Amino acid sequence: MNVVVQKFGGSSVADAEKFRLCAERVAEAISAGERVCVVVSAMGDATDDLISLAESVIDSPDKRELDQLLATGEQVSIAMMALTLKGMGINATSLTGAQAAIVTDGVFGRAGIVSIDTRRVNQILEAGGVAVIAGFQGVTETGDITTLGRGGSDTTAVALAAKLGGRCEIFKDVDGVYTADPRVEPTAQRLNTVSYDEMLEAAAMGSQVVHPRAVEMAKRFSVPVRVLHSHRPRGGRAQRDQSDSTGTWVGPESGMEMRAVSSVVLKKNVGRVSLRGVVNRTGVQSEVFGPLAAAHLPVDDIIQEDDGPNTINVTFTMDRKDLKEATPIIHRIAHDIGAAAVRIDNGLSTVSAVGAGMRTQAGVASRLFEALAGAGVKVENITTSEIRISCVVVDADGQRAVQAIHRAFNLHEPTAGTVADAAAAAGGLLESKPGVAAAR
Amino acid sequence: MNVVVQKFGGSSVADAEKFRLCAERVAEAISAGERVCVVVSAMGDATDDLISLAESVIDSPDKRELDQLLATGEQVSIAMMALTLKGMGINATSLTGAQAAIVTDGVFGRAGIVSIDTRRVNQILEAGGVAVIAGFQGVTETGDITTLGRGGSDTTAVALAAKLGGRCEIFKDVDGVYTADPRVEPTAQRLNTVSYDEMLEAAAMGSQVVHPRAVEMAKRFSVPVRVLHSHRPRGGRAQRDQSDSTGTWVGPESGMEMRAVSSVVLKKNVGRVSLRGVVNRTGVQSEVFGPLAAAHLPVDDIIQEDDGPNTINVTFTMDRKDLKEATPIIHRIAHDIGAAAVRIDNGLSTVSAVGAGMRTQAGVASRLFEALAGAGVKVENITTSEIRISCVVVDADGQRAVQAIHRAFNLHEPTAGTVADAAAAAGGLLESKPGVAAAR
Known part of the structure; x- marks a missing residue:
């Protein structure tokens, strides 16, 4: 059975007309002979409206009851x-999470999927019907309704695709993953393919196309994922496999050569905290980050550098919106650990270059820094992973930095991509035909 | 365990402030040492809004999916x-119908309750908590969500009370059942007690206090029901049993003397159809009412009278709003059965006097007709049951007819009631104390 799980987000189903446009995507897949399982999010702002409703009767709603709502x-x-x-x-x-037997743990508000019993879904598909399944929700062993938290609907879709042995289509109000945000870099190109790891790094650094939690799961279970536009028609049967050049495939890295940089991501509204002249004794790091975690204030990149004999500077970034709440806590931490000085900046952005080719190609970092220097961008901090280089810059330099890196790595050239044949590599779930990707 | 099921309708929970007022009713019951199970309807116009939403994508929504919605x-x-x-x-x-194990048949849109497994509810109550259960809904054996149709939430509440061996409080935006609609007859008195049968007849004839389906169930399982105002406080422990004079008890008839007439109900917008000069052959009645039933047009009272040798007149009433749709069907029926004439009136009302005392007291009908004659009201048609007399009158006479009957049977006198001790009669679920009712 050739199964596709099609996931439509809240903005794709905000009203009756948008439901109709999404339903056309389902009809296209059926015409192509596929069995279709649909996963949908709440309509438009419905979730926010329900949270407001709950908060109209109680300040901190009980998590079980909030999930029920x-x-x-x-x-x-x-x-x-x-x-x-x-x-x-x-x-x-239609099937609710409970009816689709999506069993989760009991962590209300951010439950994890434990198992999915696909018997009911399979009955519907085998009878030639479409199963329409509620994203973002599940049920505990004791019958309590849970929600999966952020990225929940994407995760539901990937989990179902994994369980059904199918592939997953994530429909958005954009038509795929781009080399950069087209509003920041007008020559940005849609990527035909991107690897799970690249997608994860990009998502962590601010790309909002597919939630990293869902990408993690797709990677773990080798689920081929395609990002597509929810309201634009596609072609017929011939164009639904790997030779289809619409959207962006997300899949495993192939053995073919990877681009050093496949995309450049800009994250605005970055705050930076620097604790200077801290005596480096055992456990001092947990004294810094423990109180922030306890206050549920997420920290992004962390840099530790020497500042003299047995003295360090600890610098970290966090969302600017969290900075106000964090400031008194930071000053208390600085006092407790005896930091010589505290510096808090809130006019920063992070520019990240992501590319699986960094694993094997040398000189990527120097080429990137050269580009930034040529554009007159001063780099405030640097952090890297195996396939990512991130630079903290002042807000005013953000767009220029993206454009400089985009140009330096020739990302304005069409047919950009880093995965040769994501779907074929993922276990032959799709026909592999010579096509655009293979021709690269 | 002294259990009370408190049911709040949609207009009682239309917004955050109204939820708070209803929650005060729950708090009162808890203070009185009772275990409380709450049944709620959808907020305000939510159900109508959801129906409109469904109709924005399809004219005749599939019943299973509409119930899911x-x-x-x-x-x-x-x-x-x-x-x-x-x-x-x-x-x-909170528990959905499915979580409360309210199992129904699979008739979507108007499902019937098959069974309730109260284990989860009992766990909550035994742990000292309040179980808040969704009215109007259940689940089939196969896990499909159903709705119970009209009167569904009242029925859920009574069914739970029956199963839990408790009593049922139906909260409304009125403080009980009245001898007449106070807008029609300003001297109308709140009834302290009314029998199941009286409530059924009154509900069938237009009273909208408790749905007849729920009253039927209450009668079958001897569930004591009390109608109360959702937003008005009551007293403490001493006033929560039969001696409590707030609201209206609905219960079985006691052995004590019944009032001949306990309430007068006015139903406006009555249409009347008369098929005259019909040859009375076997099955002619089903030729009249079959096509109307097939078109889902409900008929109220039916009168058949002789119009000559083997010739009859068939007259029936129906809601005026259905009359337009019914008219072409009626003319086709008249043609098919060879009726000599058809007469359709749409300016009529039904005035009904209901009282369990009619079973035993003679002369009630003549006293009623005398009152109408004295008020100059012309009676167009009469139908009766064992405990009800209904008269069809022209709209303009409706209010005057109610007032005349109300006066003739002294319903303006306080402490009107027909059931001496509904709660005590229903199996000693409540303490029986001398009080207002016993003094009558």
């Missing part, structure tokens, strides 16, 4: 999607 | 009620 958002969407499909003559059956 | 209305309410209670420091847990 929020789960109605996706339940409305699945019924609406099933009704829309039926209106187009397509046999569809 | 509508069930979210009550799910929102249970979470909101549980959160409101928690905000007041009351331990509460």
Whole structure:
């Protein structure tokens, strides 16, 4: 059975007309002979509206009851999607997370999927119907409704694709993953393919296309993922496999040569905290980051450097919006650990270059720094991973930095991509035909 | 365990402030040492809004999917009620119909309750918590969500009370059942007690206090029901049993003397159809009412009278709003059965006097007709049951007819009631104390 799980986000199903456009994507897949499982998020701002409703009666809503409330958002969407499909003559059956037997742990608000019993879904698919499943939600062994937290619907879709042995299509209001945000760099190109690791790094550094949690799961279970535009038609059967050049495939790295840099990501609103002249005794790092974690204030990159004999500077970045709440805590930490000085900046951005080719190609960093220097961008901090280089720059330099890196690595050239044949590599779930990707 | 099931309708929980007022009713019951199970309907117009949403994508929504959609209305309410209670420091847990194991048949849109497994509810109650349960919904054996149709939430509440061996409080935006609609007859008195049968007849004839389906169930399982105002405080422990004079008890008839007439109900917007000069052959009645039933046009009272040798007149009433749709069908029926004439009126009302005392007291009908004659009201048609007399009158006479009957049977006198001790009669679930009712 050739199964595709099609996931539509909240902005893709914000009203009746948008449901219809999404339903056309389902109809296209059916015409191509595929069995379709649809995963939907809550309509538009429904989740935020429900949170506001809860907060109208209590300041800090109980997490179980909030999940009970929020789960109605996706339940409305699945019924609406099933009704829309039926209106187009397509046999569809909606299933809540509980009905689809998506069993989670009991961590309300950010539950993890434990297991999925796909019998009911398979019955629907085998009878030639479309199963429309609520994203973002599951049920505990004791029958309590849970929500999966951020990235939940993407995760539901990938988990179902993994379990059904199918592939996953993530529909967005963009038509794929780009070498850079086209609003920042107008020559940005859509990537035909991107690797799981590149997607993970890009997502962690601010790209909002597919949630990293879902990419992690896709990587673990080798689920081929494609990012597509929810409201744009595609071609027929011939164009639905790897030779289809619409959207962006997310898959494993192939043995073919990787680009050193496949995309450049700009993250604005970065705050930076520097604790200077800290005596480096055992455990001092946990004294810094423990209180921030306890206050649920997420920290991004961390840099530690020497500042003299047995003295260090600890610098970290965090969302600017968290900085106000964090400031008194930071000053208390600085006092407790005896830091010589505290410096807090809030006018910064992070520019990240991501590319699986960095693993094997030398000189990528120097080429990048040369580009930034040529553009007159001063680099405030640097952090790297195996396939990513991130630079903290002042806000005013952010766009210029992206453009300089984009140009230096020739990302404005068409047919950019880093994975030769994601789908074929993922275990032959799709036909492998010579096509655009193979021709690179 | 002294259990009370408290049911709050949609208009009682239309916004955050109203949830708070209802939660105060729960707090009162807890203070009185009772175990409380709450049943709620969807907030305000939520159900109608969801139906409109479904109709924005398809004209005749599939019934299973519509139930999946509508069930979210009550799910929102249970979470909101549980959160409101928690905000007041009351331990509460919400349960959907499925979570409360309210198993129904598979007739989507108007499912019937098959069984309730109260284990989860009992766990919550035994742990000292409040179980907040979604009215109007259940789940089939195969896990599909159903709705119970009209009167569904009242029915959920009574069914739970029956199963838990408790009593049922139906909260409304009125403080009980009245001898007549106070807008029609300003001297109308709140009834302290009314029998199941009287309630059924009144509900069938237009009273909208408790749905007849729920009253039927209450009667079958001897569940004591009390109708109360959702937003008005009551007293403490001493006033929560039969001696409590707030609201209206609905219960079995006692052995004590019944009032001949306990209430007068006015139903406006009555249409009347008369098929005259019909040859009375076997099965002619089904030729009249079959096509109307097939078109889902409900008929109320039916009168058949002789119009000559083997010739009859068939007259029936129906809602005026259905009359337009029914008219072409009626003319086709008249043609098919060879009726000599058809007469359709749409300016009529039904005035009904209901009282369990009619079973035993003679002369009630003549006293009623005398009152109408004295008020100059012309009676167009009469139908009766064992405990009800209904007269069809022209709209303009409706209010005057109600007032005349109300006066003739002294219903303006306080402490009107027909059931001496509904709660005590229903199996000693409540303490029986001398009080207002016993003094009558």
